[in-house]
Amino acid sequence: MSNHTYKKIEIVGSSETSSDNAVENALAKAAKSVKNMRWFEVTESRGLIGDNGKVSYWQVTVKIGFTMED
Amino acid sequence: MSNHTYKKIEIVGSSETSSDNAVENALAKAAKSVKNMRWFEVTESRGLIGDNGKVSYWQVTVKIGFTMED
Amino acid sequence: MSNHTYKKIEIVGSSETSSDNAVENALAKAAKSVKNMRWFEVTESRGLIGDNGKVSYWQVTVKIGFTMED
Amino acid sequence: MSNHTYKKIEIVGSSETSSDNAVENALAKAAKSVKNMRWFEVTESRGLIGDNGKVSYWQVTVKIGFTMED
Amino acid sequence: MSNHTYKKIEIVGSSETSSDNAVENALAKAAKSVKNMRWFEVTESRGLIGDNGKVSYWQVTVKIGFTMED
Amino acid sequence: MSNHTYKKIEIVGSSETSSDNAVENALAKAAKSVKNMRWFEVTESRGLIGDNGKVSYWQVTVKIGFTMED
Amino acid sequence: MSNHTYKKIEIVGSSETSSDNAVENALAKAAKSVKNMRWFEVTESRGLIGDNGKVSYWQVTVKIGFTMED
Amino acid sequence: MSNHTYKKIEIVGSSETSSDNAVENALAKAAKSVKNMRWFEVTESRGLIGDNGKVSYWQVTVKIGFTMED
Amino acid sequence: MSNHTYKKIEIVGSSETSSDNAVENALAKAAKSVKNMRWFEVTESRGLIGDNGKVSYWQVTVKIGFTMED
Amino acid sequence: MSNHTYKKIEIVGSSETSSDNAVENALAKAAKSVKNMRWFEVTESRGLIGDNGKVSYWQVTVKIGFTMED
Amino acid sequence: MSNHTYKKIEIVGSSETSSDNAVENALAKAAKSVKNMRWFEVTESRGLIGDNGKVSYWQVTVKIGFTMED
Amino acid sequence: MSNHTYKKIEIVGSSETSSDNAVENALAKAAKSVKNMRWFEVTESRGLIGDNGKVSYWQVTVKIGFTMED
Numbered sequence: 001m002s003n004h005t006y007k008k009i010e011i012v013g014s015s016e017t018s019s020d021n022a023v024e025n026a027l028a029k030a031a032k033s034v035k036n037m038r039w040f041e042v043t044e045s046r047g048l049i050g051d052n053g054k055v056s057y058w059q060v061t062v063k064i065g066f067t068m069e070d
Numbered sequence: 071m072s073n074h075t076y077k078k079i080e081i082v083g084s085s086e087t088s089s090d091n092a093v094e095n096a097l098a099k100a101a102k103s104v105k106n107m108r109w110f111e112v113t114e115s116r117g118l119i120g121d122n123g124k125v126s127y128w129q130v131t132v133k134i135g136f137t138m139e140d
Numbered sequence: 141m142s143n144h145t146y147k148k149i150e151i152v153g154s155s156e157t158s159s160d161n162a163v164e165n166a167l168a169k170a171a172k173s174v175k176n177m178r179w180f181e182v183t184e185s186r187g188l189i190g191d192n193g194k195v196s197y198w199q200v201t202v203k204i205g206f207t208m209e210d
Numbered sequence: 211m212s213n214h215t216y217k218k219i220e221i222v223g224s225s226e227t228s229s230d231n232a233v234e235n236a237l238a239k240a241a242k243s244v245k246n247m248r249w250f251e252v253t254e255s256r257g258l259i260g261d262n263g264k265v266s267y268w269q270v271t272v273k274i275g276f277t278m279e280d
Numbered sequence: 281m282s283n284h285t286y287k288k289i290e291i292v293g294s295s296e297t298s299s300d301n302a303v304e305n306a307l308a309k310a311a312k313s314v315k316n317m318r319w320f321e322v323t324e325s326r327g328l329i330g331d332n333g334k335v336s337y338w339q340v341t342v343k344i345g346f347t348m349e350d
Numbered sequence: 351m352s353n354h355t356y357k358k359i360e361i362v363g364s365s366e367t368s369s370d371n372a373v374e375n376a377l378a379k380a381a382k383s384v385k386n387m388r389w390f391e392v393t394e395s396r397g398l399i400g401d402n403g404k405v406s407y408w409q410v411t412v413k414i415g416f417t418m419e420d
Numbered sequence: 421m422s423n424h425t426y427k428k429i430e431i432v433g434s435s436e437t438s439s440d441n442a443v444e445n446a447l448a449k450a451a452k453s454v455k456n457m458r459w460f461e462v463t464e465s466r467g468l469i470g471d472n473g474k475v476s477y478w479q480v481t482v483k484i485g486f487t488m489e490d
Numbered sequence: 491m492s493n494h495t496y497k498k499i500e501i502v503g504s505s506e507t508s509s510d511n512a513v514e515n516a517l518a519k520a521a522k523s524v525k526n527m528r529w530f531e532v533t534e535s536r537g538l539i540g541d542n543g544k545v546s547y548w549q550v551t552v553k554i555g556f557t558m559e560d
Numbered sequence: 561m562s563n564h565t566y567k568k569i570e571i572v573g574s575s576e577t578s579s580d581n582a583v584e585n586a587l588a589k590a591a592k593s594v595k596n597m598r599w600f601e602v603t604e605s606r607g608l609i610g611d612n613g614k615v616s617y618w619q620v621t622v623k624i625g626f627t628m629e630d
Numbered sequence: 631m632s633n634h635t636y637k638k639i640e641i642v643g644s645s646e647t648s649s650d651n652a653v654e655n656a657l658a659k660a661a662k663s664v665k666n667m668r669w670f671e672v673t674e675s676r677g678l679i680g681d682n683g684k685v686s687y688w689q690v691t692v693k694i695g696f697t698m699e700d
Numbered sequence: 701m702s703n704h705t706y707k708k709i710e711i712v713g714s715s716e717t718s719s720d721n722a723v724e725n726a727l728a729k730a731a732k733s734v735k736n737m738r739w740f741e742v743t744e745s746r747g748l749i750g751d752n753g754k755v756s757y758w759q760v761t762v763k764i765g766f767t768m769e770d
Numbered sequence: 771m772s773n774h775t776y777k778k779i780e781i782v783g784s785s786e787t788s789s790d791n792a793v794e795n796a797l798a799k800a801a802k803s804v805k806n807m808r809w810f811e812v813t814e815s816r817g818l819i820g821d822n823g824k825v826s827y828w829q830v831t832v833k834i835g836f837t838m839e840d
Binding site for chain 12: 718719720744745746747748749753754755758
């Protein structure tokens, strides 16, 4: 391993299913434009509530670190 | 949308099943006395450990925002 | 209940399955050397991303409180 | 002054005009159901952005302290 | 113990005597309108200073958790 | 609403006029390169002081959330 | 520019007009005893509420940085 | 009340007796050089431990706000 | 004094008497297994409430620093 | 100076030499794709430990502010 | 890599030379009783000042993560 | 040691050389007007970037504690 440098971006993923799935959706979307993603850090966990009083969307903010290429 | 005002209350839900389910239980209980809930923010995630050394209860604190009616 | 005293230790559990399971794995490992664990507090939630751009490991840091024996 | 006790509630006010006006709107709404409000603390300042890329609503979260009556 | 749900409220107690007594006064006042209080968390500790340069009132903010009844 | 994903960027706007105007300037500049901006969060509020001892520039840092397109 | 050193002081300004004006009042008062003020950072934003339920005073705490002279 | 301005200073008081007394000692010392002290905020609570394993000094850091005179 | 190294451990003490006494109980228990304790830092202050609505136990979390021996 | 607007990006630099050098490496890499960098803020300082128990890489996270061009 | 579990301990290293060296001294001391150290996180950076007004000791607190063995 | 009281002041030191040297410069400047300085705490670490994209000044904010004389 040489002197790696990483960039962190902040993405909010959402999911009707679970908070973990909101993270997975954030990564899936980010993967379309960013390569070499290495780790994520959850910085915020929240969600929207529907008219029925239940969770309609889990929303999780993650910082994603990826290797900056030379 | 007019000039909405929201109130936030802080609820601790618990669940034997999962941390997400603890959030859902918090919302279900709050829905009995509060209308027009719009969103939640997780502020604390913890749990109780049973004598078998395993999670006995997931406990998640959420702030719930709801529209204040006129 | 007498004047209990507790010690907190900080453990990072990991799991290929879910963030909740990472907590459970942290407790399971800690239980091998610590008795009388009472509660945990999640202090950090993050994870590793594989070459396929998906979560390879959920990593959750928990503080575990256990009763100090006399 | 006797041994006063205060309760704090958390309100999110909004305004199309300014962040200060969002605070004022939060107080105005709270005043309909709470008496003896004494002070506020801004805990969060944010807003919604319209399709024209400009602020459509300023949203400010305030904790409001009011005297608990005997 | 079933799937308990708790609500947290935030109270500022004051006392001419001590910071601990300010907490006790907060609980005493809250107990007049809330049942089943279980725990408190100190979130802020401050006070007023009199013209003689000494503490005139200790003011301690506590979050109080109580069981939400069915 | 489908499973939206958002990206947050962090911008520092400045203004000789007011702190709110500094936010508006941050949005105006960001709008030149980013579409579908939805909300902002103020994370820092500061300013420069001129030789006359008065505010010369209000500087407000905002995180701006915008929808990531498919 | 040589190796400048700065000192920060913490001032609470108040205003009946606006939160920005509270900052300006803090600077104006500080300028009477401190020279070479360079920047300020808002660390707290709050206010007093009058008997009419409206803001009577905006109170903003700022840290002010000024150059320490040789 | 006119447009008051306050300055905050940060003092660490110590006491062999109690944490509250450490606050009182901080105020007593500050009162020798500062007038018109109005309130204090506890920002840190700690202490030294003697060779006997007991508290030798309680050390409490307080921010003290006082009115800046014209 | 040579290049000392310290370790910090985190202990929750409890007391029916006072918050200061909860700190003292934490130190007393820790002293049974740790030598050369030098200082403590209070990181959390809370308590349990009895059925009578009063404090049943003060619970204070302290980090304790002690010299690591060679 | 006109109404400047800045963008902040978050970069993790690493170095086998020192924590300061990790900052310098972060800047050097960022400079390849960003112009007009003005300041940095250290938000996290950490590192990797080699099998010999010594620091193998210093890793420092910095936010870098740069002027957004018109 | 299997489902690794890590423990974090908190150590304060000191050095007459530099803040980085204080980190290295913390690791060197910890290495005497802990194996498989993987990373560290700086949580606090401070120091003692000698009678000559200069740094006599750099003191850096690090959390050290190490693999818990089976 | 009697019941010592300390005051903390906040200084920003700068250096073209290193972050540690910025701390040393802050102490050197403070020593010209303050006696009996005992310890410092780093609260912020940042810097200016020159036109060449490299660190032009390290800027470190320290709180300095000194004994208040009788």
